[in-house]
């Protein structure tokens with residue numbers, strides 16, 4: 001796996017390395033030893049998948065609060081998304097900064113979202129599936145989020161929003 005630093009502290013964009021042969025190719029999508037070589041120690045405990053039917057669907061911006069904070073390793077296995085993360089760690093040098101990444105079934109890129117970040121994505125086409133490993137179990141009482149359109153961040157989404165949950169429309173404005 002090839003690790004690329006992002007503009008945000010501790011977040012990485014990963015490219016997989018294909019081993020091709022007559023049948024097709026093989027690739028790793030996660031390897032604890034390769035992560036450790038980069039100084040990243042994470043134990044993933046749950047894998048999630050979400051399917052979004054309509055182009056323009058937005059999910060986010062989500063995080064779980066400590067002590068249930070979670071790192072996420074996200075990839076898009078059907079279709080394409082713009083994945084956006086925002087650094088919500090007050091002690092970080094990139095606090096309140098955001099960055100966008102295109103993840104798709106064709107580019108196979110993966111995004112490592114560190115604990116303490118808000119995470120969301122918008123689908124760029126119909127019938128999109130996103131899968132991600134997380135380092136902590138789902139804990140509804142620790143769920144929190146920030147608004148996708150919070151002026152505190154000024155996130156620019158690629159498309160008009162078509163579908164979104166009521167929960168995501170109603171996150172409070174960020175205070176910090």
Ligand SMILES: Cc1cn([C@H]2C[C@H](O)[C@@H](COP(=O)(O)OP(=O)(O)O[C@H]3O[C@@H](C)C(=O)[C@@H](O)[C@H]3O)O2)c(=O)[nH]c1=O
Nearest residue numbers: 048050059060061062063072119120121137138165167
């Ligand atoms: C995240 C999660 C949800 N659920 C349930 C709760 C609810 O009934 C249903 C849908 O949940 P949500 O509306 O929160 O799903 P969704 O909006 O897709 O939530 C996800 O969004 C992306 C952006 C993330 O970063 C993820 O960590 C996660 O928060 O699934 C679980 O049972 N386990 C889980 O781990």
